[in-house]
Amino acid sequence: MRFSQTLIPTLREAPAEAEIVSHKLLVRGGFIMQVARGIYDYLPLGLRVIRKVEAIVRDELNRVGCAEVLLPIVIPGELWEESGRWGKYGKELLRLKDRNERDFCVGPTHEEVITDIVRKFVRSYRDLPKHLYQIHTKFRDEIRPRFGLMRGREFIMEDGYSFHASAEDLDQHYLVIRDAYQRIFKRCGLASRVVEADTGAIGGKSSHEVVVLADTGEDAIAGCDACDYAANVERAESCTPEYESANTSDLQKVHTPKLKSVEEVASFLKVPKHQMIKTLLYLRDGGVVVALVRGDAEVNEIKLKNAVDAEFVTLADANTVRLVTNAEVGFAGPVGLPKSVDGIGAITVVADDALKGVSGAASGANETDQHFLGLSEGRDFKVTQFADLRMVKAGDRCVRCQKGALKIVRGIEVGHIFKLGTRYSEPMKATFLDANSKEHVITMGTYGLGIGRTMAAAVEQNHDAKGMLWPLPIAPAHVHLILASDEKRQMGDEIYEVLQREGIEVLYDDRDARPGVKFNDADLIGIPYQMVVGKKTASTNHLEWTERAAGVKQEKSLTDCIATVKEALRH
RNA sequence: CGGGGUGUAGCUCAGCCUGGUAGAGCGCUACGUUCGGGACGUAGAAGUCGCAAGUUCAAAUCUUGUCACCCCGACCA
The missing domain is CATH 3.90.960.10 (YbaK/aminoacyl-tRNA synthetase-associated domain)
Structure with missing residues (x-):
């Protein structure tokens, strides 16, 4: 990828509306651009990160037996009538009519569509369980979109749906997906935590959020300092405080x-x-x-x-x-x-x-x-x-272990898993026959993982004063090759070719620009490894090598650079 | 939806209070000098002042309406 050929519109100043670090840096780095409130373009670098995250999600889900599908963005209203959500879902649902005045909506989530598939093709307990997922663009006409990709109206999400013959089977699968989600975030370089959550509008029995801890997060999380209890404050419980009985007296x-x-x-x-x-x-x-x-x-x-x-x-x-x-x-x-x-x-x-x-x-x-x-x-x-009507407070005693005190921290909800039960399968008549030819309603689970939000969360957790610090697995490229002196252009071009041949993803800053501009852009964009071709080191046939996060420069041969990158990619 | 704020050049913003020739920095174009951490000089292009009415001899500036965007709250991956 040559800088001169792709589109990376870096900005010296962040747009006035950007409030949080990830929004500012993603815009300044030329990763995204706002089109309307809560609606963004993904520019080349942004899209590369999105694709990286998606690939990790696919890999982990496929590994545990999930099957990928691609569902329509525009969904007929009839399906939503069947589940009863057409009337219940509020203004967040973007509704539209086709030329024949038939009702449609832009999918904010796909329980109806997927249940429609499964009820058609799944008849027997032998067909269960199934887990289908897709990675697609969703639209929710949020009351107040904000924070860039953190809360957009249009957003890319991995949404998965599982179908089971029994609640026990769902319980077991639920844990498998919970673990898969945590592995995904770990591979994306993010420290995540699973917390109990309210089920909200989607309904269902039990639900957990996977959150990435960050001070700018919108979720407040209560966590015990003695045991592993953690819950969204929307749901968090604490021990009922002892009432210090006062003198009873007349009213x-x-x-x-x-x-x-x-x-x-x-x-x-x-x-x-x-x-x-x-x-x-x-x-x-x-x-x-x-x-x-x-x-x-x-x-x-x-x-x-x-x-x-x-x-x-x-x-x-x-x-x-x-x-x-x-x-x-x-x-x-x-x-x-x-x-x-x-x-x-x-x-x-x-x-x-x-x-x-x-x-x-x-x-x-x-x-x-x-x-x-x-x-x-x-x-x-x-x-x-x-x-229990109380909002928990820091210092409250933990309900789980009765010993620890709760702490309140902030986090970004990057994943959410629900045990749905029969909320959709029952009204939509998704049933199966058991071994005795008896009909049962399928038990469902639903799972969502915000792709764009994960990208934003990665920036929230990994940045410094100069710019972003992408974890290697989701970085837009492995190496940022900087041509610091135009006299060495031929050498730069050759190194660019070699790196590509070695299977290393490289952003080659071949622009006719001052070195200072290139260095600053490189730090802003935050590709993990920087290699500089220029007069300083060219005479010894070496490159200048910098790990973006550490910022320490050293001279290295091209062979050593390649070996180091390949070694890092192996992990 | 309620409360607050902002719309002026591609970007960040000044000008508005107190009406009278449209501004700065960055970016962009050309030329020259420069060239390893956001260079300098010279010349230049670029704005229906969000939109619409109104007041006025005269509106970026005052009034009303409207749209967009942002912040705080109710909603959520």
């Missing part, structure tokens, strides 16, 4: 003018924060959920949504709060809430487990400028349901 109303936040009220009433009952109202489909947590805790909205089996939960507006509590925002409490409100619907009250049997607590009185002291759960108020 007492206190005037608390304009004091709304837990902080303000706690200090005014001289009550510790954890003895406050924080009362938050959430709108849900068909009503309002009142969530109660200790004053020192935060509500985890995903846990709340799952606990009450809601389609959505969203913090209620001031007007709804007034209608339900008869008070201004800031004075809500669990005592005397209505069972339902006209025009709003049913009111249910869910309390965090930590509030079970609480006494001597304080909360709003559902009356503006009034709070209660001496509240006892059961005596003064009853809740519809108890559940």
Whole structure:
């Protein structure tokens, strides 16, 4: 690959909209270019990295018996009607009509399509298990795309689907794929970790994310410092804190003018924060959920949504709060809430487990400028349901080992695996006959790995002040050959030929440009090995050899350079 | 969708408050000097000031609308 012939539009300055390192460097290095929000061109160098990652993914998946397919990007709406997702999937689904006004969508994921294949061709338990995957472009019309390839609307993803005769078989296969994914990331030069995750919109029983730890990651991960428990904070649990029982006393109303936040009220009433009952109202489909947590805790909205089996939960507006509590925002409490409100619907009250049997607590009185002291759960108020609603905090005790403390770190979700069960196979009637000619619904798993995101994550984990530091297995080339002096062009051309003949991928900077420009571009692009042809070393028939990451220069013969690269490629 | 911000040359941005000839740096073209860590000089090309209305003798500048992009929140590989 000659620099002069390919297209590598390096930029001295990063575009103003780029926020994180990988976005800035991939744009500056001429790997990608934005076309519309969340939609990118992959330029030659970017595409080379994408292809490298894809090759590793294929290799590892094929090795464990997965079979590659290629599914359509545009999917008929009928298939989505069958699974019931046409109505449920929101605006993230890009819908379109063909010339005959028939409904189609641009695939954000392919459960329906793949299930359609399998139900047609798989009839017997003898045909199972099967794992089919594809590597393709997806489209999700995200609310807020950002961070370059990290959260695009259009993105390249490996999506795999497995089909099993039993849940046990899925359980076993699930672990095989989890391990394959971890091997893939390891080969890409990334340190990854598997964490428990919420199943979200895709549904299903159990799910894990494979994350790459990085401070710029969008996911917050809670991990135990004593055992191997790790979970996305959306799902993470911690031990229910012990309630320090306070003096039980009679219910007492206190005037608390304009004091709304837990902080303000706690200090005014001289009550510790954890003895406050924080009362938050959430709108849900068909009503309002009142969530109660200790004053020192935060509500985890995903846990709340799952606990009450809601389609959505969203913090209620001031007007709804007034209608339900008869008070201004800031004075809500669990005592005397209505069972339902006209025009709003049913009111249910869910309390965090930590509030079970609480006494001597304080909360709003559902009356503006009034709070209660001496509240006892059961005596003064009853809740519809108890559940774990807390957002875990750093320092919480681990639920798994009961000993360690949780730490919160950030990570990038590069893979996600789900045990789907029969979420799709049942409505779409994907069944098989067992050995007794009895019909069963196929059990499914689904697995996704973000190719572009893996590329971005690799940059997040591997860069320095000058630019990117590609791990050799996914680098756009093995060697960056720099012609530093035009007088040595013939020698450079010859070395370029030799390297290619040796099977080494080389980017040859043959441009008629100043050496400084070439060195800086080479450091920015971050190909692992740099070789310089120029006057300094040409007289001794040597090359200047630099490992990009270490930055130490040394003189080497061409033969030694080739041997070193080949040795590195063997690992 | 709610809140905030930005649209001026290929890129990064100034000019806008206080209306009056369209600017800088980088990049690009030509010539000369230079040539191993983003050179220098000279000359040059390049912008319907996002778009549309309005106010005005006059609009990049003021007003309204609209579109695009970005940030914070709700959604997610």
